[in-house]
Amino acid sequence: MKLGTRFQLSFMMFLEFFIWGAWFVTMGTFIFKNLAAGETEVSLAYLTQSIGAVIAPFIVGIIADRYFPAQIILGVIHVAGAILLWFCAGATNFDSFFPLILTYMVLFMPTLALVNSVSFGQMQDSSKDFPVIRGFGTAGWIVAGITIGYLAWEEKGMLPSTFKMAAAASALLGVYSFFLPNTPPAKKGQKISVGEILGLDAIRLLKNKSYLMFFLSSVAICIPLAFYYNFTNPFLNEIGMKAAAGKQALGQASEFIFIMIMPLFFKRLGVKKMLGLAMLSWVLRYVLFAFGNVDANYWMLIGGIVLHGICYDFFFVTGQIYTDQLAGERFKNAAQGMVTLATYGVGMMIGFLISAPIVSAFKTGEGAHNWTSIWLIPAGIALVVMLLFLLLFREKSEAKQA
Known part of the structure; x- marks a missing residue:
């Protein structure tokens, strides 16, 4: 793999998990302190991950595998995600926050498969190349956590800033995705069943x-x-x-x-x-x-x-x-x-x-x-x-x- 391509994929993976780690870890505290909600609301907010995981195969299996290049879908989703995350930062109660985070997670969960698709599409030896590139994703999550801790947003009651930081990173990755290596649909023109999409x-x-x-x-x-x-x-x-x-x-x-x-x-x-x-x-x-x-x-x-x-x-x-x-x-x-x-x-x-x-x-x-x-x-x-x-x-x- 060319050095330039390796850098592109590594930075993509870094941003992908930086975005997730920037708000996901502290969301429970945000709901307790900033939205004055309770334990049930915290669970409902995190439940959106499971809902997104259930819906994700349909988005990737039907749209990305058949109609549009993976990097284009990745870019569109992250630009839309940036807008949703920014509005999450401004939510003042759980009733306004929940529809935003639900919509966001339905969009975000498929991107976990999309960044893998873009990466694997450029590799000749995935067992050698992918672990290192995926490691930059873990580094992104770590940097997000360290940033929040260093800026003391939890102690200062500034957790809305976590969503703004994630929104900025999502906008950056959205634009950046359009310049990633082309990853055309793998099953363009092929019929695909619901059972195949779900792995049944x-x-x-x-x-x-x-x-x-x-x-x-x-x-x-x-x-x-x-x-x-x-x-x-x-x-x-x-x-x-x-x-x-x-x-x-x-x-x-x-x-x-x-x-x-x-x-x-x-x-x-x-x-x-x-x-x-x-x-x-x-x-x-x-x-x-x-x-x-x-x-x-x-x-x-x-x-x-x-x-x-x-x-x-x-x-x-x-x-x-x-x-x-x-x-x-x-x-x-x-x-x-x-x-x-x-x-x-x-x-x-x-x-x-x-x-x-x-x-x-x-x-x-x-x-x-x-x-x-x-x-x-x-x-x-x-x-x-x-x-x-x-x-x-x-x-x-x-x-x-x-």
Whole structure:
């Protein structure tokens, strides 16, 4: 790949995840403090991610794969997204904020696939080139968190600025996208079914009992994951952590490190141990949050954040590799689509819906919660999922069938 093309794709990926990280982490705190809304509204706002994940395959599968170049659609979406994010910054109540963020996420979630399409379209060896370019996306998320922490927008009550910063970056990426390498529709003129778009052609994999166990575990583990996305930043701000968003960026730094060294672990541990270790890390993370504080147990909070690399990479990336190996060449794209829809769509949707009533039930006063009891609930869910998975999953038979 030419150096100029590599730079173009890396900067595109940096901006893509900078935009997302600029507002997504602190949105819960923004809803609590700036919109004077409650736990239910926080969950509804984050639920828009799952709604976007469900709709995304239709936008990419029907429009980008058949009619228009991926970089053009990416540019149009980000220009429109910039306008929506700017209006989000000016929202004064949840009723005006929710339609804006819902529309934005329906548009934004497909761009995660579009930036991958643009990248893969320019690569001859994706296994060599893509991890480095994708790493710039993680760097973008980290820089967004550090910026928010450095400017102390959380402490100063200036969280609307996060949406303005994201809007400016979205406008930049929108214009920049029109100058990216051309990525024409991959299936122009071809007929495509709804089942193919949703990845349902790979549903036959679920006849395999161990893969079915993995699939159900993937959906179930996204329930406690939703607690992390929803309420970690409000939790850290409530207990008095300074520059919470900046500290949370350590999770993405951990993710970057672990994804680079994953091949070493994967070769030695195998699928079952990798997935089991990821689930155990989810349990440990929430236990650390439950008993951590900004005094003597500050290390627990940092430890829970840093575990993100193992929690995310060892489960989701390992799951993607395992699915790819088992599905084979014919169904691997459909299988990945099916898993993504089930996890980010169904699993996290369930998590977003049940987390709000649980957090509300442990409210101890105006703006205060019993976080120890709250965090032990997703820890318990992750523990049950882990035990069932380790008991019922059979890696050796899976390898033979693959």
